[in-house]
Amino acid sequence: MKFTKMHGLGNCYIYVNLFEEKLSETELAPLAVKVANVNTGIGSDGMILICPSDIAPVKMRVFNNDGSEAKNCGNGLRCVAKYVYEHQIVTETVFQIETLGGLVQAEVHLDDEGKVHLVTVDMGEPRLKRSELPMLGEADATVINELFQVGEETVSLTGVSMGNPHAIIFVDQIENAPVETMGPKIEKHEKFPEWVNVEFIEVVSETELNFRVWERGSGITQACGTGACAAVVAAILNNHSKKGIDVTVHLLGGDLIINWTESGNLLMTGPAEYICRGELM
Numbered sequence: 001m002k003f004t005k006m007h008g009l010g011n012c013y014i015y016v017n018l019f020e021e022k023l024s025e026t027e028l029a030p031l032a033v034k035v036a037n038v039n040t041g042i043g044s045d046g047m048i049l050i051c052p053s054d055i056a057p058v059k060m061r062v063f064n065n066d067g068s069e070a071k072n073c074g075n076g077l078r079c080v081a082k083y084v085y086e087h088q089i090v091t092e093t094v095f096q097i098e099t100l101g102g103l104v105q106a107e108v109h110l111d112d113e114g115k116v117h118l119v120t121v122d123m124g125e126p127r128l129k130r131s132e133l134p135m136l137g138e139a140d141a142t143v144i145n146e147l148f149q150v151g152e153e154t155v156s157l158t159g160v161s162m163g164n165p166h167a168i169i170f171v172d173q174i175e176n177a178p179v180e181t182m183g184p185k186i187e188k189h190e191k192f193p194e195w196v197n198v199e200f201i202e203v204v205s206e207t208e209l210n211f212r213v214w215e216r217g218s219g220i221t222q223a224c225g226t227g228a229c230a231a232v233v234a235a236i237l238n239n240h241s242k243k244g245i246d247v248t249v250h251l252l253g254g255d256l257i258i259n260w261t262e263s264g265n266l267l268m269t270g271p272a273e274y275i276c277r278g279e280l281m
């Protein structure tokens with residue numbers, strides 16, 4: 001199987017081009033676990049399939065490094081956009097990508113040599129109802145700054161779905177965020193039947209957030225694009241920022257620019273990079 005390894009701000013996946021390769025449905029989850037393993041595979045946060053679609057030029061499928069399939073991946077979308085444009089699977093600079101979480105629109109920005117150096121993705125509208133995360137409780141209610149018991153501790157959670165679920169917690173200092181200790185406990189908490197991505201956010205100003213993540217199915221990663229979008233939504237819902245302005249989210253792997261536009265959609269802009277190509281033996 002031929003593969004390409006790519007990253008968006010250090011969030012790296014093994015990309016398989018299903019316009020050329022054939023994989024059966026049953027081998028996908030074990031293959032994701034295998035390729036992600038740094039000792040016996042290639043080493044990554046998971047695997048992303050670049051697939052033909054009936055409703056868009058391309059479809060993205062995302063597998064975490066534990067083999068679970070997610071409905072969306074912000075860093076993955078930027079890498080898929082770069083890949084399909086530079087491999088001439090698409091020829092326009094603005095095009096749609098199908099995900100299990102819905103259709104999104106990508107715009108690739110080209111450098112002087114015609115290579116994609118930045119991608120803006122219109123990630124659509126965030127979903128805020130408990131049932132849309134999903135989180136147990138009153139189906140139509142939102143989860144904004146809600147007290148949440150984790151073992152002996154109580155935290156304040158804001159819940160946002162970007163096609164995939166996110167629980168956001170505001171902290172005073174990002175360096176002291178309990179990502180490794182509290183992240184896994186909230187990720188698999190009984191109130192989240194499909195588990196949840198957990199983000200810790202320090203508000204620097206209305207245009208700047210510091211960000212750390214514990215990703216569902218992958219653990220600590222360098223960056224999470226859907227998480228950065230969810231963080232900006234949570235910051236606005238908690239009156240730390242406002243719609244219609246660019247917010248710089250500082251992740252471990254670098255910065256993303258997120259704008260929750262007045263029209264209700266989230267725009268995410270950031271880089272996408274190749275690491276290597278190869279063949280899995």
Ligand SMILES: N[C@@H](CCC[C@H](N)C(=O)O)C(=O)O
Binds near residue numbers: 075165216226227
């Ligand atoms: N790294 C991603 C999100 C990948 C999926 C996530 N772990 C989930 O299970 O929902 C991103 O950049 O958004």
